[in-house]
């Protein structure tokens with residue numbers, strides 16, 4: 001009896017994948033049954049090979065979508081890759097002000113019209129509320145189908161005044 005060679009198995013697998021893609025495209029107009037999350041993103045696997053990052057704030061600031069680097073958003077020390085939502089976090093996106101920084105405070109207050117709000121300085125906020133909001137947003141980014149956790153950003157010591165009250169909520173759209 002003839003035995004399957006490795007090449008035969010590759011051919012069969014490729015055929016199944018091709019039929020799957022054609023069928024999916026025919027039914028859903030997408031070759032992946034409408035899925036566009038991180039598990040079909042080669043960058044996600046490439047990142048897994050490289051291991052997690054440990055950035056300074058200055059290094060993080062380069063990941064704001066203004067060049068070919070990935071776009072990172074950080075919340076209270078945890079950094080997430082949000083490159084797949086360039087339309088939201090890229091230079092023309094409505095939430096571009098979160099990119100390349102750790103703006104945990106603005107995630108809690110929703111105050112987007114004060115530059116000093118884009119900081120990880122949570123002093124002066126209700127600690128319970130701040131903790132809950134930070135956790136909520138970390139869970140949002142960490143558990144999102146398109147985004148993934150990439151590592152940490154080192155915080156510098158917080159000095160100076162506590163950011164003032166936010167007077168007006170101003171949304172960018």
Ligand code: HEM
Nearest residue numbers: 082085087088094095098106107108109110111169171173
């Ligand atoms: C604490 C206040 C708020 C925070 C921290 C916040 C933050 C965010 C973030 C991070 C996203 C992007 C989510 C993603 O990656 O898919 C988002 C999306 C969005 N937010 Fe907010 N948001 C706040 C309040 C609001 C309010 C009050 C409005 C309405 C005026 C609003 C309207 C939107 C819209 C329309 C989107 C979708 C943008 C898009 O997909 O292009 N947000 N918000």
